[in-house]
Amino acid sequence: MNLPHTEPGPPAEPRRARGRPRKTADERDDGNRRQLLLQTAARLFRQQGFAATSTRDIAAAAGMQPGSPFYHFENKEALLASVMLEGMQRALATQAQALATQPADATPEQRLRRLVQAHFAVLLGPDSDFIPVMLYEWRSLSDTQRGDVIRLRTAYEATWVPVLQALQAAGRLRGDLHLVRLMIFGALNWSAQWYDPQRVAQGGATLDDLTDTAMDLFLQADAAP
Amino acid sequence: MNLPHTEPGPPAEPRRARGRPRKTADERDDGNRRQLLLQTAARLFRQQGFAATSTRDIAAAAGMQPGSPFYHFENKEALLASVMLEGMQRALATQAQALATQPADATPEQRLRRLVQAHFAVLLGPDSDFIPVMLYEWRSLSDTQRGDVIRLRTAYEATWVPVLQALQAAGRLRGDLHLVRLMIFGALNWSAQWYDPQRVAQGGATLDDLTDTAMDLFLQADAAP
DNA sequence: CCTACCGATCGGTAGG
DNA sequence: CCTACCGATCGGTAGG
Numbered sequence: 001m002n003l004p005h006t007e008p009g010p011p012a013e014p015r016r017a018r019g020r021p022r023k024t025a026d027e028r029d030d031g032n033r034r035q036l037l038l039q040t041a042a043r044l045f046r047q048q049g050f051a052a053t054s055t056r057d058i059a060a061a062a063g064m065q066p067g068s069p070f071y072h073f074e075n076k077e078a079l080l081a082s083v084m085l086e087g088m089q090r091a092l093a094t095q096a097q098a099l100a101t102q103p104a105d106a107t108p109e110q111r112l113r114r115l116v117q118a119h120f121a122v123l124l125g126p127d128s129d130f131i132p133v134m135l136y137e138w139r140s141l142s143d144t145q146r147g148d149v150i151r152l153r154t155a156y157e158a159t160w161v162p163v164l165q166a167l168q169a170a171g172r173l174r175g176d177l178h179l180v181r182l183m184i185f186g187a188l189n190w191s192a193q194w195y196d197p198q199r200v201a202q203g204g205a206t207l208d209d210l211t212d213t214a215m216d217l218f219l220q221a222d223a224a225p
Numbered sequence: 226m227n228l229p230h231t232e233p234g235p236p237a238e239p240r241r242a243r244g245r246p247r248k249t250a251d252e253r254d255d256g257n258r259r260q261l262l263l264q265t266a267a268r269l270f271r272q273q274g275f276a277a278t279s280t281r282d283i284a285a286a287a288g289m290q291p292g293s294p295f296y297h298f299e300n301k302e303a304l305l306a307s308v309m310l311e312g313m314q315r316a317l318a319t320q321a322q323a324l325a326t327q328p329a330d331a332t333p334e335q336r337l338r339r340l341v342q343a344h345f346a347v348l349l350g351p352d353s354d355f356i357p358v359m360l361y362e363w364r365s366l367s368d369t370q371r372g373d374v375i376r377l378r379t380a381y382e383a384t385w386v387p388v389l390q391a392l393q394a395a396g397r398l399r400g401d402l403h404l405v406r407l408m409i410f411g412a413l414n415w416s417a418q419w420y421d422p423q424r425v426a427q428g429g430a431t432l433d434d435l436t437d438t439a440m441d442l443f444l445q446a447d448a449a450p
Numbered sequence: 451c452c453t454a455c456c457g458a459t460c461g462g463t464a465g466g
Numbered sequence: 467c468c469t470a471c472c473g474a475t476c477g478g479t480a481g482g
Binding site: 047052174213 | 413
């Protein structure tokens with residue numbers, strides 16, 4: 001699920017067996033630190049919002065000094081953009097895997113179910129702060145950085161189109177397809193505002209419950225008995 | 226649509242015909258200024274977010290000096306809470322009117338259509354910055370102020386329950402009703418993220434188009450021919 | 451509601 | 467990645 005991220009650091013050099021063993025540890029540390037900053041920023045951005053989260057907050061939560069985030073990221077906006085790109089890369093990977101592990105003769109309904117499941121997993125499952133940040137901190141991104149995120153997001157959404165078209169052709173889905181797609185995404189994405197994974201232990205809805213409800217709500221009942 | 230708002234100012238005294246005519250103008254101005262601040266704050270909070278909008282921004286956009294908003298509102302959070310309360314009061318008024326102007330023998334489907342129409346009107350229609358702020362700046366509210374907003378919001382959502390129950394009883398709606406309601410609200414509320422009223426002039430979808438699509442998407446086709 | 455102001459915090463940087 | 471720091475901005479207030 002952790003896609004390799006483009007690293008701005010120096011390329012991995014072949015390491016000599018002797019001299020400066022510390023350097024090796026530092027190199028590995030750099031990746032860890034950057035990843036730690038990303039996770040911490042995603043969590044705080046989600047909880048408090050981008051503008052209300054200071055780079056000092058993030059540094060402290062990651063156990064660093066106030067200036068240290070700027071060693072890994074050019075500025076606060078670049079950190080936000082990286083969180084979003086990381087989120088979209090994970091979402092695309094999860095989506096691709098969900099479809100790849102499915103039989104070739106899967107029905108459109110089965111394919112939709114897989115897409116919905118993957119969507120909820122990325123949105124509400126473990127380590128799921130990245131996508132909510134992308135969904136709800138959109139306006140804090142600069143125009144330049146927004147373009148990169150949009151490209152991945154367009155690809156993610158395009159996967160749904162043929163599935164929805166097939167369902168409509170089969171009479172299982174009604175309404176203007178463009179608007180229908182936007183409303184389906186709304187129904188799914190809004191769950192990030194109210195769903196609490198903690199409550200599953202106390203009888204709350206599971207992600208599969210959500211998927212069942214979504215399918216029931218969106219799809220016309222199968223006419224064939 | 227503009228519900229009377231509880232005014233902290235002095236009660237309207239009977240005015241003498243002579244002496245201090247300025248006082249009268251000031252009193253009327255007070256209400257206007259407060260309302261102007263509310264509208265301006267709603268617009269900027271929606272465009273930039275609560276944390277990214279300074280009280281100076283709001284004052285300047287309303288043609289006031291940096292300290293002036295604090296004459297009308299105790300602090301920045303109280304201004305946000307007032308925007309949300311104003312939004313919810315308008316939403317409740319619109320909802321009540323939509324149902325009141327409907328024949329008593331309206332079908333559950335017709336009642337749902339009215340609720341959806343009213344919802345889109347408040348969310349996307351003219352002067353519609355208040356509700357999006359309430360939906361998307363939730364976490365910026367203090368616990369105390371959140372309670373007041375929640376009460377109005379609960380009332381607004383409760384209106385939908387009997388309508389949805391009737392539709393489910395009639396076989397027009399499938400799925401767990403609690404989750405279904407949350408997903409329907411999600412599909413509707415998400416439109417604040419992508420719908421652009423400006424584009425209607427260029428062939429974009431109208432609010433009625435959105436309502437039609439929502440009904441098509443959520444409701445099972447009527448079995449009776 | 452304006453003027454003038456304060457303490458606190460913020461993003462970011464130099465220099466190591 | 468830390469230390470020490472800077473200029474800018476912010477929410478809020480006194481006093482009229």
